[in-house]
Amino acid sequence: MGDQHDEKPDEDEPERGGSDEDVDASPEEETDSPVSPGELGLALPLIDPEIFRIVATLPPLIDPAIFGAIDQLRFQSTEIAAAVAPVTESLNLHLAESITRAWPKIDLTPLLPAFDVTTFLPKLDLAALMPDFRALLEDLRRHEPPNWPPGVDFDRVVEVIRDDGLPLVWVPRAELVKEVIDAEDRAARVAVLLAHVTELVHDCRTVLPGVTYAGLSGQRKLAARCVEALEQGHHEAAQALAVAVIETAVSRTLGGNYAQVKQQVLFDPDLVPYTELRLRAALAPIHRFYTDWSPKSPHPAPEAVSRHVSVHHADPSHYTEANSLIAVLLACSVLRALQELQQLVEASGPDQETA
Numbered sequence: 001m002g003d004q005h006d007e008k009p010d011e012d013e014p015e016r017g018g019s020d021e022d023v024d025a026s027p028e029e030e031t032d033s034p035v036s037p038g039e040l041g042l043a044l045p046l047i048d049p050e051i052f053r054i055v056a057t058l059p060p061l062i063d064p065a066i067f068g069a070i071d072q073l074r075f076q077s078t079e080i081a082a083a084v085a086p087v088t089e090s091l092n093l094h095l096a097e098s099i100t101r102a103w104p105k106i107d108l109t110p111l112l113p114a115f116d117v118t119t120f121l122p123k124l125d126l127a128a129l130m131p132d133f134r135a136l137l138e139d140l141r142r143h144e145p146p147n148w149p150p151g152v153d154f155d156r157v158v159e160v161i162r163d164d165g166l167p168l169v170w171v172p173r174a175e176l177v178k179e180v181i182d183a184e185d186r187a188a189r190v191a192v193l194l195a196h197v198t199e200l201v202h203d204c205r206t207v208l209p210g211v212t213y214a215g216l217s218g219q220r221k222l223a224a225r226c227v228e229a230l231e232q233g234h235h236e237a238a239q240a241l242a243v244a245v246i247e248t249a250v251s252r253t254l255g256g257n258y259a260q261v262k263q264q265v266l267f268d269p270d271l272v273p274y275t276e277l278r279l280r281a282a283l284a285p286i287h288r289f290y291t292d293w294s295p296k297s298p299h300p301a302p303e304a305v306s307r308h309v310s311v312h313h314a315d316p317s318h319y320t321e322a323n324s325l326i327a328v329l330l331a332c333s334v335l336r337a338l339q340e341l342q343q344l345v346e347a348s349g350p351d352q353e354t355a
Contacts, residue, residue: 145278147203149174154269156181161281162267164189165288165304166326167333169281170210171203172196186304190322197325201231204332211335213342219249223335226328235324236316242327243310246334250286253338258290279344282337285330305330 147170148157160166164186168177176196183189193200204227211220222245229238254261267284291306293299293313301309305323309315 143275143277145169145281147171147174147177149178152177153181157281158267158269160189161284162287165285166190166193167282167285167330169278170207170333170336171329172200173203176200176203190326193325193329194322197230200325200329201227204328207332207336211339213339215252215342216249216335216338219245219331219335223328223331226331230324230328235321236319239305239310239319239324239327240314242324242331243305243307245331246286246289246327247307247311249335249338253341258292262287262290279337279340282333282340286334289330 145168148168157168160181161168166180166186166189168180172180172193176192176199179192180189183192205224208220208224208227211217211223222241226238226242226245229235229241250261254264265280265283265286267280267287272280288304289307291302291304292308293301293306295313301313301315301318303318305327306318309318310323310327
């Protein structure tokens with residue numbers, strides 16, 4: 001038999017009914033019969049690319065993701081309809097022509113209704129929404145750490161403050177915050193800080209005057225002496241005093257149970273309200289600062305500054321220039337954060353004031 005009898009029919013194509021005359025129809029008769037999309041193989045594009053060019057000329061619209069949230073507002077927005085109106089007729093024509101080219105035997109042009117965006121776009125009055133939106137943005141800015149650069153990588157921030165135990169709120173300055181979080185690991189981040197001691201001393205002195213709460217006045221004065229000792233190269237003295245300042249301020253404000261304090265300051269970005277972001281981010285390094293250690297432990301003493309090691313197991317290997325700098329930065333950052341905590345407590349009412 002010829003090759004034409006070796007071909008197998010397409011199993012996905014429906015059987016054709018009809019008589020033998022239908023099968024033997026001439027090419028002229030076949031071209032007059034309807035053509036299905038399956039016979040075309042859908043090789044042609046269903047939508048003409050010209051349509052996308054027309055749509056691209058439209059003014060940018062509101063992100064559809066917010067329609068559900070503001071659907072109830074029901075305000076009239078004539079500007080959007082007016083902007084789309086000039087291209088409505090052209091868009092309808094190209095849509096009809098595109099479909100007709102894809103399915104030549106089907107003419108849908110008479111069936112297409114006029115394309116009117118006002119029938120499906122929410123009616124929005126953006127001007128009426130702007131004051132509330134602007135107030136929300138201002139509130140967000142007000143609760144951000146003032147020393148964080150725009151577009152800061154928040155995941156990297158969490159890694160630095162929670163895992164590395166390095167302060168990033170109130171101090172250091174914005175350009176150093178970016179340099180620290182961009183560094184590869186903790187060692188590289190500490191190296192960045194050590195390369196800018198002079199600037200960090202200035203940053204600490206800029207932050208401490210903001211600590212005005214009477215209950216922290218003594219610790220603020222001692223923190224200033226820590227900064228002075230650091231500047232003069234007395235690293236051991238600066239570290240010892242800074243550790244004492246941090247523990248005193250934290251125990252008086254958050255309590256003296258170290259395990260409970262570590263849980264209180266444990267930073268979980270998914271659970272922190274944005275109104276408490278700055279406060280909790282400033283206190284987050286305390287979790288690592290309160291790392292416990294004993295000579296009987298099978299693990300070596302922590303290299304990062306530790307309250308427990310500094311106080312109970314003082315050794316030159318722990319009283320380093322790096323630990324001294326971090327302790328002083330942490331003292332200034334924590335004092336400023338506790339000042340903010342006191343302000344929040346006072347704003348919540350006299351029944352909530354700390355002892």
